[in-house]
Amino acid sequence: MNTRSHRSRQAALLALNVVLALIILVPFFWMVSVSLKPAAEPFSIPARLWPENPTFDNYITAFRPEFRTYFMNSVIVSLSTVIITVSLALLAAYAFTRTHVRLLIIAMTLVIVTQMFPASAIIIPIYKMMKGANLLNTYTSLILAYVTVTLPVAIWMLRGFMANLPLTLEEAAAIDGAGPFRTFFEIIVPLCRPGIVATAVFVLIVTWQEFLFALSFTSTKEMRTLPVGVNDFIGQYGIRYGELMASSVMISMPVVAVFFFLQRQFVAGLTAGAVKG
Amino acid sequence: MILASVTLSSVSKFWGSFVAVEKISLAMADGEFIVLLGPSGCGKSTTMRMIAGLDDPSAGEIRIDDRVVNDLPPGKRDLAMVFQNYGLYPHMTVADNIGYPLKVAGVNREERERQVRAAAERVELGGLLERKPGQLSGGQRQRVALGRAIVRTPKLFLMDEPLSNLDAKLRVYMRAELKHLQRDLGTTTIYVTHDQVEAMTLADRVAVMANGKLQQVGTPLDIYNTPANVFVAGFLGNPPMNLLPIAIADGRVQDSELTLAAPAGVNGAITVGQRPEDMRLSETDAGNMAGEVYTTELLGDSTLVTVKVGKNLVAVKTDKNTKVHMGENVGIRFDPKHLHFFDTTSGTRVAFDASR
Ligand SMILES: Nc1ncnc2c1ncn2[C@@H]1O[C@H](COP(=O)(O)OP(=O)(O)OP(=O)(O)O)[C@@H](O)[C@H]1O
Ligand SMILES: [Mg+2]
Secondary structure (H helix, E strand, C coil): CHHHHHHHHHHHHHHHHHHHHHHHHHHHHHHHHHHCCCCCCCCCCCCCCCCCCCCCHHHHHHCCHHHHHHHHHHHHHHHHHHHHHHHHHHHHHHHHHCCCCHHHHHHHHHHHHHHHCCHHHHHHHHHHHHHHCCCCCCHHHHHHHHHHHHHHHHHHHHHHHHHCCCHHHHHHHHHCCCCHHHHHHHHHHHHCHHHHHHHHHHHHHHHHCCCHHHHHHCCCHHHCCHHHHHHHHECCCCECHHHHHHHHHHHHHHHHHHHHHHHHHHHHHHHHHHCCC | CCCCCEEEEEEEEEECCEEEEEEEEEEECCCCEEEEECCCCCCHHHHHHHHHCCCCCCEEEEEECCEECCCCCHHHCCEEEEECCECCCCCCCHHHHHHHHHHHCCCCHHHHHHHHHHHHHHCCCHHHCCCCHHHCCHHHHHHHHHHHHHCCCCCEEEEECCCCCCCHHHHHHHHHHHHHHHHHHCCEEEEEECCHHHHHHHCCEEEEEECCEEEEEECHHHHHHCCCEHHHHHHCCCCCCEEEEEEEECCEEECCCCCCECCCCCCEEEEEEECHHHCEEECCCCCCEEEEEEEEEECCCCEEEEEEECCEEEEEEECCCCCCCCCCEEEEECCHHHCEEEECCCCEECCCCCCC
């Protein structure tokens, strides 16, 4: 009896997993498939799951000089955001977990409240500020906006992680004569590495795919990032699906690679912060 | 030599309304080995943490070398501490853990390696220097923590149950090693334990604590021979002192299985005490009391006979070849020279005139 219900449970879970995997993977598969089809094929009837004559032509067209500019812009903006956000979040999370000042605890809660506003609601005021500061169409405007958006979540991710570090370690460091900065950089930060990796990957994903701010704040091709740049293939008279999908695949690759190499640490980081919150 | 005296004056610690440590006053001399002894939860670690500067005293004053240190951060107090839960840095190797205080102090790499190796040798960790704490057993971790403390020559050692996780053999060895080390360095040492054997063997003086209060301070022999109250009498010794509540009036024990000539000045509700090794078994009618043998345990060098007298169990340590059987009736005789009397209500020792 027991083992039978156990087994049917297992089967149900497996089925659920397959369905979830399909929901996630089918669009991705479709993206790859379309990117490999020659220009005439995407809308040929009957529709094919996989191109009859796969070709890399779309990739060759998509990998134009503009793409390379967009790519560099994305790298600069995303990496800067990751570095700034994670650094600030580490300091803030440490302060928040190691203080018992009531005011700071209230501030910590307010930090998460900022997440309640959708990007479309804050974009206009931020745009006005950027304009006032003469920062429109610069990396700085995007980096500042992205740090604003990602910092609260990053603080909370790292806070959960740091709250679980035993206090004894800092006490031991204090006895050993280490000051607060030394303790922070030599004890706390190294021990938070899984949490730092998880937070950095999260920030990277958010900024790498961000569209709305990038579209609003940049006006010239030289400053565009990848998600906006892909739009070049969406013209007034039609959409060039083959090149569009080829670009999308190329955009996804760096994130997929990061995930691939860091996935063990990433998962460890997520759960380590989550178990005892 | 750099030595330090430590003085606690009326030091208390409250956690909310809970009193963890209550008005402890204690003066420790230069180079002294003091053991804080008491049952779990009595405030030993809290007292030590206040001396280290990790917790602030709620009241009272702590002085190191006549300097009030209440507001001095731990790093400025020039002390080394072994934490009850080790407090090792998980991302550093054993060598880096032990060498961390030296690194912070700016000792150069070569000198550091030499001192780390010497300290590791002392705590028998020579072969494990490149491991991470996660790859060590509890006892090995504890020795790393010990190594990190002794790698320096601070003014003061604080050790919170540093041997609790070692196996019996290693514990005896490390105990001797610690005692030697402390003698060699002459460093004032405060040592927390709930193990009375450790306290007796290591301490110059033992401070017995219970419920956040200091019960008695004295040499191991002092507190063993002259316990200041019922708690200390019942805490020390294995098995501890037999304690029998009785009533004494006009020098006579009233309504009791016990016949005893009470000394002058001992009156009222009294708890009479005697250690198991001071008692003798006798014929049923030749002792101060009689009862039925409850258990006999061979301890190796002696036999422990527990006798049921009225409602009380009385332990008597006898020769290892003693032949008595469970259920047998025996008498128990006190050694009049080693009697202890305590006031039952307050628990404190009652002094009496032994010359009578
Ligand atoms: N941070 C804290 N908050 C509240 N109560 C505490 C705190 N730290 C300790 N206590 C309480 O204070 C009392 C004394 O604790 P302490 O750690 O000093 O005991 P101990 O004598 O070292 O015991 P053990 O032998 O088990 O280590 C305990 O009852 C404990 O529950
Ligand atoms: Mg303790």
